[in-house]
Amino acid sequence: MKTITICLEKGGVGKTLIAKELAVGLAGKYHQRVLNCDMDPQGNLTKAQLKLNDPLTIANCLKVVEQFNQGEKSISSALALLKKYFVENDVPYDMADVLKEPSLIKEAIIRTDVDNLDIIPATHRLTESDIQLKTNVQASPCLKLTRALKQVEQEYDFVIIDNPPFTNALLYNAIYACRNHDDLVIIPISIDSGGLEGLYTTLNDLIDTANEGMLDFDFKILPVMAQGNNEDRTAIEMLHQLFPDRVLQSHIRFQGKPIKKASLNRYSLVDKDFNSRHGVADDLRKLVDEVWELCKGGN
Ligand SMILES: Nc1ncnc2c1ncn2[C@@H]1O[C@H](COP(=O)(O)OP(=O)(O)OP(=O)(O)O)[C@@H](O)[C@H]1O
Numbered sequence: 001m002k003t004i005t006i007c008l009e010k011g012g013v014g015k016t017l018i019a020k021e022l023a024v025g026l027a028g029k030y031h032q033r034v035l036n037c038d039m040d041p042q043g044n045l046t047k048a049q050l051k052l053n054d055p056l057t058i059a060n061c062l063k064v065v066e067q068f069n070q071g072e073k074s075i076s077s078a079l080a081l082l083k084k085y086f087v088e089n090d091v092p093y094d095m096a097d098v099l100k101e102p103s104l105i106k107e108a109i110i111r112t113d114v115d116n117l118d119i120i121p122a123t124h125r126l127t128e129s130d131i132q133l134k135t136n137v138q139a140s141p142c143l144k145l146t147r148a149l150k151q152v153e154q155e156y157d158f159v160i161i162d163n164p165p166f167t168n169a170l171l172y173n174a175i176y177a178c179r180n181h182d183d184l185v186i187i188p189i190s191i192d193s194g195g196l197e198g199l200y201t202t203l204n205d206l207i208d209t210a211n212e213g214m215l216d217f218d219f220k221i222l223p224v225m226a227q228g229n230n231e232d233r234t235a236i237e238m239l240h241q242l243f244p245d246r247v248l249q250s251h252i253r254f255q256g257k258p259i260k261k262a263s264l265n266r267y268s269l270v271d272k273d274f275n276s277r278h279g280v281a282d283d284l285r286k287l288v289d290e291v292w293e294l295c296k297g298g299n
């Protein structure tokens with residue numbers, strides 16, 4: 001079992017998109033048994049993979065408005081409709097339970113509708129887990145996820161972990177889960193000064209953690225949200241010079257429309273049934289191929 005963690009201490013760069021598409025690509029194209037782990041209390045990966053709430057389609061919006069107009073038109077009825085259609089539904093167990101009691105991992109795993117792809121979901125309860133782990137209410141707080149995953153290591157070829165955008169005990173659990181030579185940390189960085197600042201912070205934290213925890217993972221930088229202009233090309237070239245062999249050949253371009261459409265309609269851009277012809281879908285497919293080439297020897 002190979003663990004890949006996707007992290008950058010900066011929000012909104014596409015970590016969740018990458019965790020989702022990589023998992024679907026490795027499960028679909030390469031028939032690998034994949035477990036997605038959602039370590040972000042926002043639960044965006046969970047919502048994308050499990051389709052727990054209804055998509056924000058025109059049809060659903062019209063249905064909500066119609067039901068609102070037929071009712072008493074109060075704030076509480078508006079909230080009830082939002083909850084019914086667009087707020088996550090309950091899952092029996094989630095990552096918060098696994099971090100508290102690693103032996104619950106098998107109960108917490110949920111099948112997705114993609115063959116070979118399962119997920120441990122996250123809900124807002126993870127915010128509490130972070131506080132409990134930090135205040136050392138629990139023993140070995142950084143090793144909870146590692147212990148849990150050990151129990152399913154024969155059942156999966158890949159574990160792909162999505163992370164929150166800041167340093168916390170959840171992120172440390174994800175980094176410690178990448179303890180072996182074959183494991184990989186992917187750092188998606190947006191090509192702007194905020195992205196480079198995030199790279200600086202994340203790399204410093206990763207190096208410190210790897211030294212302290214005697215972890216042996218490799219890390220790779222993935223340029224994302226790239227615009228294809230001279231400035232961005234030069235910045236990417238600078239990264240190749242500064243971090244030789246550490247920058248993936250794949251780049252993910254900025255292309256909002258197809259990503260938004262896929263997200264609203266709940267499909268994956270690398271899913272072969274949808275056969276998306278957009279440039280960003282090609283970028284994501286290339287990333288899946290590159291990661292597969294990097295990792296296949298280790299399985
Ligand atoms: N390459 C891209 N081009 C255009 N839009 C993108 C791209 N990648 C992601 N997005 C959009 O940007 C937003 C943030 O993406 P995503 O949620 O994957 O980022 P994130 O790093 O996981 O954010 P957070 O730190 O909040 O968890 C989403 O609306 C997503 O659809």
Ligand SMILES: [Mg+2]
Nearest residue numbers: 015016040044
């Ligand atoms: Mg995210």
